Amino acid sequence: MVAAVELFSEQGFDATTVAQIAERAGATKSTFFRYFPDKREVLAAGQETLSRLLAEGIAEAAEDAGPLEAVAAGLERVSGVMGTMSREIAPRLKAAMAASAELQERDALKSVGLATAMTAALVARGVAQPVAQVVGELGLLAFKRGFAEWSEADERAPDELAVYMLTALEELRAAAASLG
Numbered sequence: 785m786v787a788a789v790e791l792f793s794e795q796g797f798d799a800t801t802v803a804q805i806a807e808r809a810g811a812t813k814s815t816f817f818r819y820f821p822d823k824r825e826v827l828a829a830g831q832e833t834l835s836r837l838l839a840e841g842i843a844e845a846a847e848d849a850g851p852l853e854a855v856a857a858g859l860e861r862v863s864g865v866m867g868t869m870s871r872e873i874a875p876r877l878k879a880a881m882a883a884s885a886e887l888q889e890r891d892a893l894k895s896v897g898l899a900t901a902m903t904a905a906l907v908a909r910g911v912a913q914p915v916a917q918v919v920g921e922l923g924l925l926a927f928k929r930g931f932a933e934w935s936e937a938d939e940r941a942p943d944e945l946a947v948y949m950l951t952a953l954e955e956l957r958a959a960a961a962s963l964g
Contacts, residue, residue, distance in 0.1 A: 792880035836902035842905035855923040863945035874935030926953035
């Protein structure tokens with residue numbers, strides 16, 4: 785993924801070939817295609833893992849946890865796997881995505897998948913579908929806002945991604961409450 789993001793940010797998504805990504809990663813084209821159907825899917829690497837971790841965190845939240853507390857547990861779970869490498873490549877990824885409609889489309893699909901995973905996990909806990917959908921979307925917004933703020937923070941800021949995601953979730957909870 786790092787090789788692809790570097791190349792996408794250096795020369796653009798359209799100008800980057802699978803052969804270049806494979807070469808930069810120290811692999812062959814056939815190895816690349818064993819893992820990814822196309823270069824767009826490199827950026828979706830880990831989506832299934834993120835969805836699974838979010839759902840597991842929600843499922844394993846305390847039995848008496850409300851929907852937002854369950855989502856907070858999912859966000860904490862997923863933040864543990866998104867380490868320093870994610871923080872380092874985030875600015876390059878953001879720039880590459882801003883310059884490519886195809887990457888923006890893939891990111892939107894990834895977002896839908898994450899929200900769906902949270903919604904399904906909440907429904908499995910017995911949360912009514914409409915509530916689960918709203919809370920799943922709030923969880924997605926907290927994930928995205930928290931990740932963006934974490935990746936743009938300076939070195940004096942807290943290092944834990946969970947802090948940013950949970951702060952974003954609290955801000956969204958307050959915003960939703962103000963709707964009346």
